[in-house]
Amino acid sequence: MTAVTLLNADGTTAAADLGDAPAFERPTAPLRSRVAYAAAHVIPKPWGDNVPGAPADIDWDATLAFRRHVYSWGLGVADAMDTAQRNMGLDAAATRELIARSAADARAVGGSVVAGVNTDHVDEAVIPLGAVIDAYTEQLHFTEEAGAGVVLMASRHLARAAESATDYERVYGEVLAAASTPVVLHWLGPAFDPALTGYFGSREFGPAAETVLRIIEAADGRVTGIKMSLLDADAERSLRARLPEGVRMFTGDDFNYVELIEGDGPSRGDGGEGIHSDALLGAFACLAPAASASIQALDRDDPARYREILAPTQELSRQVFAAPTFHYKTGVAFLSWLNGHQEAFSMVGGMHSARSLPHLSEIVRLAAACGALELPELAAARWSSLLRLNGVDA
DSSP: OOEEEEEOTTSOEEEEEOOOOOOOOOOSSOOOSOOEEEEOOOOBOTTSOOOTTSOOOBOHHHHHHHHHHHHHTTOEEEESSGGGTBTTTBOHHHHHHHHHHHHHHHHHHTOOEEEEEOSTTOOOSOOOHHHHHHHHHHHHHHHHHHTOEEEEOOOHHHHHHOOSHHHHHHHHHHHHHTOSSOEEEEEEOTTTOGGGTTGGGOSSHHHHHHHHHHHHHHTTTOEEEEEEESSOHHHHHHHHTTSOTTOEEEEOOTTTHHHHHHOSSOOOTTOOOOSOOEEEESHHHHOHHHHHHHHHHHHTTOHHHHHHHHTTHHHHHHHHTOSSGGGHHHHHHHHHHHTTSSSSSOOGGGGGGSSOHHHHHHHHHHHHHHTOOSSHHHHHHHHHHHHHHTTOOO
């Protein structure tokens, strides 16, 4: 029995048992029925000057070791995305180094990595559309040369500069024309970044979706997928059904991924197509063993086992991504610490302070309930030490 103390929002406590570690097995062959990427976080040096506004001081050994952990479960890594604290503590120099190091490490260990391309190295808050194109293109070429796949992220600069859907079509059209490798688009909703409200030219899903489809059609095959992070399963299904042949939907819906990945139609373990979403999820950084085991079940044509493994993780993910959703990175780092992937519960920019102890306590409870604690005894010791540090009798 692995007993811990849980902390309620009113300050009262309750005892709980974390149970045993899950008995998931790593795959012995590549996953077939779904393409799945975990959007990984960065791990700072515990002694680094990672205070708000300071350049990120990253523990590269631990950060890359976490990515190898993800690869070992048959998943790919989506790097330098919002989970890695783009626009929330990861500065431009650290972003470039992360992409270069992660791509080189992926080649060395046979992992699959894609990386975010944005305009966030530009210091000015407002720049014209031509400068947005130049900024995107600079990061695009750097990422391609590093050897990572490209995820074209939503740009705050573009959101500020664009006056119409036509402006989005112009910028994306010119950037995609400059791409020499396949590109995945990223539609990040305002729950993740309020600065992106009205992206693709409209606050309404329908007109914005039409713009996205025109961008994809005009790209002449350069767009091979789109990651949707709107936290709206019906909107994702709607766009998914209209994507051109060969363009994948990667769900970024950390509230509803279980149903979206399973899909609405029949699929086969040999990769036969039903109507489903593939995955590019921050939640999978917390759940690599369970995510892998559930997709392995789909590979065996066993959707019941898929649901049995993955469905219990949904409540944990909803807690990690609870409003304000953009602070979900704190939960990702917290679970990484509990599971022994980093020595300290710390984040660049001091963002480990962005969630309360009761919020983290609920993460502990839900992680134990769904088998997301890889080393329950270590998790218990670390959680108890955090409570004691904050004056709670554990």
